[in-house]
Amino acid sequence: MANAQVPAYEAARVSKCKMPGVVAYTFDDGPYIYNDQLLEILKKKNVVATFYLVGQMVNKTLQQQGSLKKMLEHGHQLASHTYTHSNLDLMTEAEMKSEISRTSDVMFANSGVRPRYMRAPEGRCADACTKVMKELGLVISYWNVDTNDWRHVGEKTPALAVQKSMEEINRVIVQGSNPATDSFILLQHEIHPFSVEHLADVVIDAILKKGYRFVSMEECIGEPAYLEGSVVPTTATTAPVTPTATSSTGIPATTTGAGAGTGTGTGAGAGAGTGTGGVTVPTTSAAKGDNGAGVKSAAGWSLSLTAAAAALGLALF
Numbered sequence: 001m002a003n004a005q006v007p008a009y010e011a012a013r014v015s016k017c018k019m020p021g022v023v024a025y026t027f028d029d030g031p032y033i034y035n036d037q038l039l040e041i042l043k044k045k046n047v048v049a050t051f052y053l054v055g056q057m058v059n060k061t062l063q064q065q066g067s068l069k070k071m072l073e074h075g076h077q078l079a080s081h082t083y084t085h086s087n088l089d090l091m092t093e094a095e096m097k098s099e100i101s102r103t104s105d106v107m108f109a110n111s112g113v114r115p116r117y118m119r120a121p122e123g124r125c126a127d128a129c130t131k132v133m134k135e136l137g138l139v140i141s142y143w144n145v146d147t148n149d150w151r152h153v154g155e156k157t158p159a160l161a162v163q164k165s166m167e168e169i170n171r172v173i174v175q176g177s178n179p180a181t182d183s184f185i186l187l188q189h190e191i192h193p194f195s196v197e198h199l200a201d202v203v204i205d206a207i208l209k210k211g212y213r214f215v216s217m218e219e220c221i222g223e224p225a226y227l228e229g230s231v232v233p234t235t236a237t238t239a240p241v242t243p244t245a246t247s248s249t250g251i252p253a254t255t256t257g258a259g260a261g262t263g264t265g266t267g268a269g270a271g272a273g274t275g276t277g278g279v280t281v282p283t284t285s286a287a288k289g290d291n292g293a294g295v296k297s298a299a300g301w302s303l304s305l306t307a308a309a310a311a312l313g314l315a316l317f
């Protein structure tokens with residue numbers, strides 16, 4: 001699906017999937033330093049996820065910049081969580097549009113895709129916001145089950161934090177749902193070490209055991225993941241792709257490692273200095289099996305609050 005021609009959309013406020021038996025696993029607030037570790041966990045479990053990224057996080061470090069292509073290589077979906085992670089309901093229309101366009105530009109510059117799915121910080125997107133997002137052709141993504149992982153970073157041990165973060169999942173999905181009739185959009189965050197290191201595995205096992213299948217938001221909702229002008233993966237390959245060097249402007253140099261040669265996009269041109277020609281997006285890896293690599297701890301438990309604060313400077317949803 002390269003350069004998908006995207007028709008005018010009805011904006012949607014979505015909080016569950018269109019078909020039963022599936023769970024869209026969504027991670028907010030990245031890209032952050034635990035992203036590599038999370039990708040390995042998801043790969044080991046053969047689970048797809050959707051990442052709602054904060055625009056201002058992308059250019060923080062080369063690692064975070066490189067995470068966008070890695071997530072696409074692993075077959076995951078990228079989505080927008082605005083640029084500054086501020087309350088959209090307190091903004092003017094122009095400010096809201098800037099939040100979306102700046103995020104779209106930085107994601108395009110670093111991955112070749114412009115996301116169609118957005119999630120408002122703290123889920124705050126009232127009528128004025130909804131109208132703007134609809135004009136922009138975006139899918140406003142909510143959720144119907146929440147780990148509330150950010151509430152539990154201060155627990156004494158990771159095990160306790162996992163236990164508390166599983167309470168709603170256990171109540172709503174494990175005990176209170178039926179895969180024959182129900183579907184879920186599940187909210188988690190990639191900026192809390194316990195959530196990546198300890199919680200993700202437990203969540204995945206519980207949901208698979210209940211009989212659900214993990215899907216991307218694109219499959220969950222049935223609308224394309226990316227806006228016109230995006231160059232999205234089309235060809236399966238097992239060739240590893242390493243992040244390319246970046247120019248002085250922070251824009252990736254031409255990709256050479258993906259091997260699929262799909263770099264014929266019609267760049268939308270809104271990105272700073274991206275000029276014409278789409279960025280070649282790395283192809284989706286066909287190798288989803290367990291590579292046997294152990295998952296290493298990225299940070300000590302005691303760093304969780306510091307890390308979260310460092311991520312965005314405030315408590316996050």
Ligand SMILES: [Zn+2]
Pocket residue numbers: 028029081085121122316317
């Ligand atoms: Zn958030």
